[in-house]
Amino acid sequence: MATVPASPAPGARGAVFWSTVNGGASVLLPFIVFALFARLMSPADLSLAMVAVAMLELLKVIGPQGVYDVVLAYPEEDRRHYRTAGALFLLGGIVTAMVFAGAVLASGRFLDHPLPPVLLILIGKVVFDYAILQPQAILVRRGAMRRLGSRGLAAGVVAGAIGLGVALVATPMTGLAIYYVAQSFVLFAMTAMGTGAWLAPAFDATAAREMASQATRASGVRLSAGVSNYFDQILLSAMAAPAQVGPYNLGKRLEVVVITMSSSFSQLLFQPTFARAGHDERLHLVARGLSTITLICGLPVALFAAFHRDLVPLLFGPQWRAAAGVVALLAVNGFIRALGGVAGALMTVTQRNGRLLALSAFAAVSNMALIALFAAWGVIWAAAAIVLRNLMQTIATLALTSELAGHVPALLIRRVLLPIAVTTAVALGAEAVARLLVSDPVPLVRLAIIAISGALGGVAGLLIVRRQM
Template sequence: MANHRLTTLTWIFTEKFGLILLSMITFVAYARLLSPAELGVGTVIIAIVELIGLVYSSVLEDPLVRLERLEDKHISTAYWAAVLVSLASIGVISGAVMLYTPDPVLQWMTVVASLKILFTMMARVYVAQMRRSSNFRMLASRTLLGKVAGGVGGIAVALWGLGAWAVIAQALIMELVSIIVLMRADPRRIPFHIDGPILRELLRSGAPVAINALSSQTLQRGVNVVLGITAGANAVGMFNMAMRIIELPRTAIYNGLLSYALPAFSRRSAEPKRLIGIIGDSTAVSGFLLTPLFIGIALTANDLILLIFGAKWAEAIPLLQVLACTAAIGNSAMYATTALVAVNRSHLTIKAEVLTTALALALVYTLGNLYGGMAAAGALLARMLVITPLQIRGLNTAIGYSWRGFFEASYRSVIASLVMAATVLVVLPQLGLQGYLHLIGSIVIGALSYAVGYSVMHPHWPQEFKSVFTSR
């Protein structure tokens, strides 16, 4: 059992980190082959399409994963409902873009890009089944194959001088290859049948998840838009530089852990005590790894920015520090939304998600002109400080997850990370290191002091963390 779980997690993280590496390669290629305007047009079109697909996916996929028993009628209902709503969306998008712009190139780009919604939605039932069966090897394989094919296709289109079509080609090829791989792995014929009561139940269960996902995506995209309106392009550039450094590791690690967590939590949804136990254990293990990582990024922000990206990005240093601390705080409740989905109580935090997103955007709008990128970083920190206790309160209402359990799962990693920060700030200046040696010294001293601090508080942590994979 332990080996199976470790193998599952290995495939999850192979997928997530592989995607990041491939994304970096294609982004560098596009930066050289496309103009900023071409890259911007393609990115905006795909972002709109992906936002629509994300909302639909959230409505169907997670409810399918958490079902106690997945039957053929659930699969056929979800699949054909997804196909029909995708085709309708393509029609609406096509009509809207014809009215919005007279430019035939933009019209065709948007219409073609909207096909991505269909490919994405067709994959939902296959992905849900594989998540339920922990077949993350196939999920990783299809995503990586799609990403490689999409990257090669997109770069080829860019080399042919077709500009923004490269971004659209990459996205479409990736999704098309992904759905082909999934269908070949599960070559069943899905009969055309939509069961009304089942569809209503899926929509009822998935609507809160979709609203939460929409709130999150609105926050990520809205902050940049509002910051650009109030503070200008330079502030947006600095903020995105800092945000990119945080998002690359966080996206890979969080998405990997949460992909594994939902089916694991769902299997224990009828046993609150066991569910509370695995949430606490998972939070402790994740915090052990992630809290010092983000605090470490805050400590080394100066070296990371100046040594790797250059002095022109110096304004991003304090933004990176604030965003890293925000991510560290978020570790303490990173499983809250997933756990609420597992017990079908995600509606408990919908208002909090929407209101805190509105609060963050309002702060950026109000303070962006005065503080630039720091207004956006500060707004995200303020939102995190508000939403975290509200998420824990939602968990408490849903399954009885107590504040004591919340603190017990997180306090060791937080204290050890603060010890690490204090040690680095006190010891490192005494060594007189410069440049990359200063960065390496920070990492080594930080890692050693964190390991010692955590081990003093919890000497038997290796055995306890191993038990996470062998019990409950």
């Protein structure tokens, strides 16, 4: 059996750092901006905007995005495959933009409330999101983590300033749509311009055939994930009024925040690392991946869930107080799915997209069935059922990965459950002690208690996870 170093090499630590910067900037800044928009908009208006974004993202993954996962395995010098990938991405972006425009204009036929035409602005996001994939693949191959990491920070600052400015002088919905487009444009500009990574699209039939089989399966995996991320919001919107669906939309936003963070690690760190590693190394690398996701996503989610009754109205405004339970459940759901994504990243780069596709398709279909079954009882019941289903799916995905055979229970207990349990116990214990000392704190004191208790819990969890990295 190959010997695996106990800790990451300096290069690996740098990759983790810049993946964290990219994921954090791609998640935290947009989350802050989104929270500001949530304060400016009513639950009904925000729900309509989020349905449009969900529709866009769902249509986007119907296209050939799986080509990215396949072309990543080719060296940069193989220009035929990268130019062909660029051509497929260009076609996917144009077709998706046209279909999205038609869906917005015809939304009154399949939704209780039609989408405002101003949301057609989001067409620009489709185009730039597809255009970024080809140059991003080359930068990932180069290991250009500094460039990939800094782009999210720049996009968040620039797009946030533009979108919020428009919201103040025009309407919040217009500002939100422009914010999404500006964010995608800045990400594309910093990925493609001045890097030499963008190649003029040129379709090569032979290269396309060589990628077709695995790319089709990988696209199916992305489609299934997109259905799990977004179609439930559209389904609920067809079954209930926007104001009723608003809490679920808000919770899905937090879930997607966690998934986006973990996807950054999958694309920039896990996939290239697993692709280079031998079979005997992968158990250790997956274990480290689980610890990384627990540290970056799990500990914050655990603290958020522990204090969700206070944090939801604090972050999004008092009009969202009733949404606290649903938001907390869906944030936990995002973390559970992120853990399964570690095994998914391994399968994607080791020619097991067929198995991953079957698992992802089952997840998408069963989630929709649970929505249809439990929605009549209330969105919180639907959210709870989905969390339980995804927990079982994550355990099954890890167990079906041959490199982890026999190790899954120990990995989950040591790398996930232990740090999460310690973090939560310390945070809630500290809060209980504070309540004994201050029986009825004013809001600012209550906020300080939560901040200090959360910090103590986070440090306790960090000390455990740090020894595992």
